[in-house]
Amino acid sequence: MKGRYLFPWLITAGAVLLVASISLGTAVINPLRIPELLAAPPGASPDATLLAIRLPRIAMSLLIGASLAVSGVIFQAILKNPLADPYLIGVSGGGALGATIAIILSLPYVLVVVCAFAGSSGVVAAVYLMSRRMRFGTASLLLAGIALSFIFSSSVLLLFAFAGPDKVHKAVMWLMGDMSVARYEALPHLGIACALLCSAALAYSRHLDIISFGDAFAANLGVKASSVRALFWIASMLAALSVSLCGMVGFVGLMVPHFMRLLGGPRHRILLPASFCCGAFFLMAADTLGRSVVPPFEIPVGVITGFAGGIFFLAYLLVKREYRP
Amino acid sequence: MSGPLYRLSGVFAGYGGDPVLKGMGVLIEPGEFVSIIGPNGSGKSTLLRVMAGDLKVSAGSVLFREIELASIRRRELAASRSVVHQFLEQVPPFTVRDFVWMGRFPHRGRPHHRGSESGDRDRGVVEQTIELTGIGPLRNRRLDELSGGELQLVRIAHALAQNSRVILLDEPVSHLDMKHTLRLMDLLHGLHREGSTVITVLHDVNIASDYSSRVLGIRGGAAAFFDAPERVLRYDVLEALFDAKCVTVDNPITGRPFNYPVPGHVLK
Helix, strand or coil, rough: CCCCCHHHHHHHHHHHHHHHHCCCCCCCHHHHHHHHHCCCCCCCHHHHHHHHHHHHHHHHHHHHHHHHHHHHHHHHCCCCCCCCCCCCCCHHHHHHHHHHHHHHHCCHHHHHHHHHHHHHHHHHHHHHHHHHHHHCCCCHHHHHHHHHHHHHHHHHHHHHHHEEEEHHHHHHHHHHHCCHHHCCCHHHHEEEEEEEEHHHHCCCCHHHHHHHCCCCHHHHHCCCHHHHHHHHHHHHHHHHHHHHHHHCCCCCCHHHEEEEEHCCCCCHHHHHHHHHHHHHHHHHHHHHHHHHHHCCCCCHHHHHHHHHHHHHHCCCCCCHHHCCC | CCCCCEEEEEEEEEECCCEEEEEEEEECCCCCEEECCCCCCCCCHHHHHHHCCCCCCCCCEEEECCCHHHHHHHHHHHCCCEEEEECCCCCCCEEHHHHHHHHHHHHEEEEEEEECCHHHHHHHHHHHHHHHHHHHHHHCHHHCCCCHHHHHHHHHHHHHCCCCCEEHHHECCCCHHHHHHHHHHHHHHHHHHHCCCCEEEECHHHHHHHCCCCEEEEECCEEEEEECCCHHHCCHHHHHHHEEEEEEECCCCCCCCEEEEEEEECCC
């Protein structure tokens, strides 16, 4: 049976990566001291302080990674397109424009997040309304999203042309997907939203199985259009939350579902939780790598995931010659 | 249950623009084996989609068991008939067993638990269906690894798990070899003998002749004839339907009419 040992492996790998992520960084903490430091009151020692900074960041990367991967699984099923990822319907373009405007106006970080979220959910709503009004099929829906993405990314570039270089740099860092700017007051809210949306997705796992065969097939089995719409919104909100908190972290939502499908098969009851774990651990590892390899500089996590994702797909193609999930 | 299974009258339906079905009317009794034949573009598939409830009609009425089809809830309709479309849009690599299980979707309100009563019933239906269709050996194979003929049998099994009393099919044997064609048609015929209603679009007039209780001929979006194969599958009727000359003999095995098209004699 395919994927029988998938979860034990995932959990083990995740635990190892978690310890590594806590230890590694600009300064290395001895892994054996982690329990002791966790028990110590905050600020007791420089290392404890370091831990207090590192842990929320790790939690953030776990949540964002999980959200993006789950969002990717849903989009690939409802759009019947293996190349679909959370950004395809324009979530990222809207988020980027919202954030860029806020950064150029030098608004505080909270408002950058708010603007990004408004931008990304605005685009989702626009795509959704258009597709409902015009009764779009999958291809038209994708095209509408891509068209809006282009319009928004050109708007971002237009703003860059007029903005000061320091603001452009700040905005570019944000766009590349940067965990270091993430503020952690949002963590509990993100955690709750992510948990709710992902459990809702899991409740729809049988619908997702059926939807991945096509619209006529799903309609014949009695899958209601409202279920598909609910799934669309779940996936979009997960993506919008991620984009507005951490910028455009690419490839997680595209690569992780594929990787998990290879290992665990196409059933969403397995695929969703597996992608949730793998996405979380993958983004945590990528962020750890980003802040550890060239201290004191940090590589934006979006750059790392882009490299990892591209190399993964190329290697897979070269080894297998043909893509078959 | 008494009364007709399907009652269509004055049905107009299409995909925007000119309607494909223009004043279609037909009455199908429970337990029939109905083949729908007609030239390309005459509205065979559209009629099937209307009867399946996939396509809304722009005029006329469609009654399923004497109830307005459009008023039946999606889930309930899904539980009371099954449809095998011409193609699967996508073939994700599920196993055959998982795929057959998907047919039980409309029968289960909530994700079910192991050992529950409805779960046991579902398991029974799935196992019975796999046995009936003879796909036991394929049980653990992946859908994308099956041959065309095997996949078609598995799709029938999936449909039977959904509902084996009323089954609608769109050209189920059009691309199958002789053996798989016979296996599949025999299977459908067996269901019909046990009281199921089979309604299928067919391209091959002779297969329709051998298996059907009644044949529905469609031309220009309306019914041209609807009668027993012995009465309507004659050269004069078929020539008018298909605009091609043919010769009718009796199939010595089944005693049903067998029609040869005559090469080089397309009319008009």
